[in-house]
Amino acid sequence: MRLVAVGTGTVVPESDRGGSCFYLEDEGSRLLIDCGPGAVQGLARWDLPWESITDLVITHFHADHIGALPGIFFALKHGIMPARGEPLTVWGPLGTRRLFSRLASALGEWVLDPGFAVRIHELEKDVARTTKGGLELSIRSTTHTEESHAVRIQGCDAAVGYTGDTGLPEGEARALGSFLGGLDVLIAECSLADDEVGDNHLSPRRLSSLATAANPGLLWVTHVYPHFRRRHDVAELLSAAGYAGAVRVLNDGDSWSGGTGES
Numbered sequence: 160m161r162l163v164a165v166g167t168g169t170v171v172p173e174s175d176r177g178g179s180c181f182y183l184e185d186e187g188s189r190l191l192i193d194c195g196p197g198a199v200q201g202l203a204r205w206d207l208p209w210e211s212i213t214d215l216v217i218t219h220f221h222a223d224h225i226g227a228l229p230g231i232f233f234a235l236k237h238g239i240m241p242a243r244g245e246p247l248t249v250w251g252p253l254g255t256r257r258l259f260s261r262l263a264s265a266l267g268e269w270v271l272d273p274g275f276a277v278r279i280h281e282l283e284k285d286v287a288r289t290t291k292g293g294l295e296l297s298i299r300s301t302t303h304t305e306e307s308h309a310v311r312i313q314g315c316d317a318a319v320g321y322t323g324d325t326g327l328p329e330g331e332a333r334a335l336g337s338f339l340g341g342l343d344v345l346i347a348e349c350s351l352a353d354d355e356v357g358d359n360h361l362s363p364r365r366l367s368s369l370a371t372a373a374n375p376g377l378l379w380v381t382h383v384y385p386h387f388r389r390r391h392d393v394a395e396l397l398s399a400a401g402y403a404g405a406v407r408v409l410n411d412g413d414s415w416s417g418g419t420g421e422s
Contacts, residue, residue, distance in 0.1 A: 160185040160317040160417035162344060165201040166193075167381045167409040169350065170223040176411050177201045178223040179382060181321065181346060185314040185417075188292030190214040192310065192321055192346075196226035199234055205412050210239050214290050217251035218323030219307035220258055229266055236273035246276035250288065250296055252306035253281050282308070299338040301325035303359045311339060317417035320375070321346040324382065326358045327365040336372020344415055345375035348382035349393055353400075363393065367400035377415065380408045 161184045166177030178195020182202065189212050191198070202209035209231070217225060235243055249255060256279050263270040271277055282288060287297045293315065298308040303324040311320045320339040325348065327335070339345055347370065350360035361369070370378050383393055394406045407413065 160314045160319070160343075161414065162319055162416075163205055163207060163414045164346075164379070164381065164409045164411060165191075165205065165207070166195050166198055167383075167411050167413075168195070168197075168223070169382050169384050170221075171385055173385055178226055180227070182207050183294075183312060183319060185294060185317070186292050188213050188290045188294045190216060190290065190294065190312070191231075192216045192312075193218055193224040193323075194227045194231055195223045198227035199230040201411060205414075209234065210243065211245070212247065213245070213292060214248045214250060214294075216296065216310055216312075217249065217255060218310060218321065219252065219304050220254070221304065221324065224324070225258075229262065229270065232270055232273050232277075235275070236269050243273075243275045246278055248278045248280065248290065250280050250282055250290075252298070252308055253283075254306050255279055255281050284308070297338075299335060301335070302328055302331070309335065309339060311342070314417075317343045319344045319346065320373070322348055322361065322369070324348055324350075324360060326356075326360060327369055328358070332365075332368040332372050336369050336374075339369075339373040339375070342373065342375040343417060344377045344379055345370060345373055346379045346381055349380045349397075350382055350384055351387050352391065352396075355387070363396035364400045367397050367402035370397070370402050370404060375404065378402070378404055378406045379413075379415075380406060383408065 166180035168176030177197025180198035
């Protein structure tokens with residue numbers, strides 16, 4: 160399994176960070192998790208095979224997580240010679256079909272009919288689904304938007320999870336941590352400081368509680384607002400809050416390969 164942080168930013172534009180997007184490759188699957196602004200350019204920048212993506216997983220519908228959807232579909236339609244024939248499977252929450260229908264109404268039917276099959280599946284809690292390449296996908300609802308969820312992706316010899324954007328209501332750390340337990344890599348947001356965060360995002364104290372319950376081999380920290388990241392060492396704050404595991408606060412382009420660790 161190979162995992163690459165294509166975009167690690169937030170809704171705040173930064174010159175060196177794209178919106179949320181992660182690339183995962185394992186066996187026959189080449190999968191994107193979210194597709195925020197700058198994702199298409201990020202895939203090219205890190206020499207990733209954007210033209211042969213097999214699956215796209217959407218965690219929720221905020222623009223910093225789906226803003227590059229028109230760009231990736233337009234590139235797949237017009238940027239490949241000869242034209243793509245392989246289907247693309249989209250996995251998302253309830254409402255994903257409606258989202259794509261509205262994109263097509265606004266931008267053109269090529270969103271749903273780009274010259275190859277687009278297969279949209281709406282994921283349900285506690286119902287595992289399997290990609291054509293053999294990855295098992297499962298989700299758990301999170302506290303951010305009505306449709307938002309965390310995702311767990313199990314490959315043949317490694318597992319990765321992603322919180323998406325989420326808060327952590329009292330008592331939720333154990334349940335969400337159990338769902339995300341035993342991962343090789345947990346990708347988790349840590350948006351703001353403990354005294355700044357609202358109910359729908361994580362902070363060092365909340366993430367420390369969640370990560371301690373999940374106990375991943377490696378914690379990848381993403382979606383850190385720039386003013387917070389520039390003023391504080393987020394890894395040190397996690398440690399001070401009680402998390403004792405391995406942490407990496409991400410930059411775009413960071414990667415991990417199963418069996419070899421980070422590169």
